[in-house]
Every structure is written in structure tokens, then in C-alpha cells.
Amino acid sequence: MITYEYPFNERIRTLLRLEDLYEKFVFFLHQEHPQHHHVALSTIFEMLEVAGRADLKSDLLQELERQKQMLLGFKANPNVLSERLDEVLAEIDRSSAALMASQGKTGQNVRDNEWLMSIRGRTIIPGGACEFDLPSYYAWQHRSPQQRYDDISGWFAPLAPLFDAIGMVLRLLRESGKTTTTIAQAGSFQQMLQGKVYQMLRLTIDESLGAIPEMSANKYMLWVRFTLQDGDMKPKPFESDIPFELTLCNF
Structure with missing residues (x-):
């Protein structure tokens, strides 16, 4: 069986696009070849383009709170599994707390990194990230797979709470x-x-x-x-x- 999804509004369309980019990012991050890690890093740049809306974080926080209040209304329902309900409520609380604790504009740590911005500026040009264009990036690609993994994971880390919240909201919607x-x-x-x-x-x-x-x-x-x-x-x-x-x- 294959499942297709169709968003009815721009808000859900944006969340689905970010979810798709995140799945792509995770796949290529866990590979070892430099070209795979190049795609993972390029995907972070794509995420910043899609997540550029200033109100995305507040939208997610409001939706998570709304879902929490709605689920709390089922507490007294004897037909609802209380343990399962408590688990979902705890997940919502964790997602909300992590997202609220994230500081600044989405991806600001990447935007403040001049080296990453130089790579981003070249990757939008077809074939623009060759070794003669970005020798320092070419040298970084020759580091060990674990070093590259750690670097990319560190650059993505401030974005993680946003994508955890997106995953939670879409999961609640699908269910x-x-x-x-x-x-x-x-x-x-x-x-x-x-x-x-x-x-x-x-x-x-x-x-x-x-x-x-x-x-x-x-x-x-x-x-x-x-x-x-x-x-x-x-x-x-x-x-x-x-x-x-x-x-x-x-x-």
C-alpha cells in the first residue's frame, strides 16, 4: 500500500515540506560518503528557506497548547486509555518546553557562521561548490565520517526542537x-x-x-x-x- 497526502492550506503544506526535508536530512546524515554529507548540509540550507516564516515557532506552540487542552478534556472519559493519554500529554509538554527554550530566529546559528554562509552562497549555483571554489570546504569533506557527522549534527542541533514539534503536530493531525x-x-x-x-x-x-x-x-x-x-x-x-x-x- 502507498499513502498520498494532500494539504488543504499553506500552513500544513509548509509543515509537510519541512517534514520531508527532515527525513531526507536524517537519511544522508547517517551515511558516510562526503557526497552524502554534502546533501545533508545542503538540506539544512533548504530547511532555513522553508522555515523562514517568523511566526512558525509561535504557530506550533499555540497548536501544541490547543491540542493539550483538548486532550485534557478526555481525562474523565472512561473509554480513553489513561496511560496512553498521559504519554501523549507528556510528549506534548516535552516538545513545547524544548521549542520554547530555543532562542532567537530559526537557524540563526547557521546564518551567523560565515563559513557556512559562504558554502550556502555557492551551493545555489549549479556546480558552484567545486574544490577550486571552496578549498576549505573540500578539505572539510576529507575529514573522517565521524567528524563530519559531529559537525553537521552540531549545526542542526538548535533546529531539532522545531522539527520535534512539527513531527508531534503532524502526528496528532494524522491520528x-x-x-x-x-x-x-x-x-x-x-x-x-x-x-x-x-x-x-x-x-x-x-x-x-x-x-x-x-x-x-x-x-x-x-x-x-x-x-x-x-x-x-x-x-x-x-x-x-x-x-x-x-x-x-x-x-
Whole structure:
């Protein structure tokens, strides 16, 4: 099964982009080749571009507090596992406390590092980070894998609370949805939303079908159109009925 996600607003779109960059960063950080660590470092620069919104930190803190207050309302519900609820509340408290303790603008430690900024300025140029452009960076790439790992981890460390909070918020959002199984007749599906506001759509489909969903939505209606890719990777309509799982998520 393969799951596709569609954000309903710019706020969730930004969080999903940062989550995607973080997963990419973690993968390449834990490799050993200098080229892998180059991608990990470049990904930090991409994170700073996406996370540049000054209100992202306050947005996350407000959302975590809102989720905490909502979950506290379930304390007296006998149908709720109290141990599990306490675990989630403790996780929210840890994420909030760490994010609140982080000082300054997101990624300011990287922006204040002239050497890193010189690398960032060259990486936006195609082929701009060659050894003759940045000999000191080329020398750093010849350090041991552990040294490079420690350096990159240290540069990323002030960003970690932000990404922990993003992961917590997205996890709560994904768990908020109720999944239904439905069928797209002749590769097409529509559903009236009747004005109800959602944050994210999650669609799960059997990967072996080869169907690719193209999704769009507003506050009134949701559209899903499935396509196939031919040998030239050009999309063409999927004309058979397609079973899939649909989850509409909202805080």
C-alpha cells in the first residue's frame, strides 16, 4: 500500500515540506560518503528557506497548547486509555518546553557562521561548490565520517526542537482522521464537504494498481482523479474502478 497526502492550506503544506526535508536530512546524515554529507548540509540550507516564516515557532506552540487542552478534556472519559493519554500529554509538554527554550530566529546559528554562509552562497549555483571554489570546504569533506557527522549534527542541533514539534503536530493531525474505504468509479471520485474545514487528506491505495491520484479540494468539494503513466511517463486517465482508503484529518 502507498499513502498520498494532500494539504488543504499553506500552513500544513509548509509543515509537510519541512517534514520531508527532515527525513531526507536524517537519511544522508547517517551515511558516510562526503557526497552524502554534502546533501545533508545542503538540506539544512533548504530547511532555513522553508522555515523562514517568523511566526512558525509561535504557530506550533499555540497548536501544541490547543491540542493539550483538548486532550485534557478526555481525562474523565472512561473509554480513553489513561496511560496512553498521559504519554501523549507528556510528549506534548516535552516538545513545547524544548521549542520554547530555543532562542532567537530559526537557524540563526547557521546564518551567523560565515563559513557556512559562504558554502550556502555557492551551493545555489549549479556546480558552484567545486574544490577550486571552496578549498576549505573540500578539505572539510576529507575529514573522517565521524567528524563530519559531529559537525553537521552540531549545526542542526538548535533546529531539532522545531522539527520535534512539527513531527508531534503532524502526528496528532494524522491520528485525528477517520478512515473509510471507497471506490473511484472509472478512476474518478468526488465528495461534498458541506463547508466543513479539513487540514489534510490522506489517500491509501494498492501500489500494484499503478494508479496515481491527482487531488484538489476546497471547503465545498473534494476531487480525486486517478491516472496512469505510460512508457514516456506521460499521465493518461485510469478508466477502471479503483478501491482506496480515504482519511480526512482535522484538529
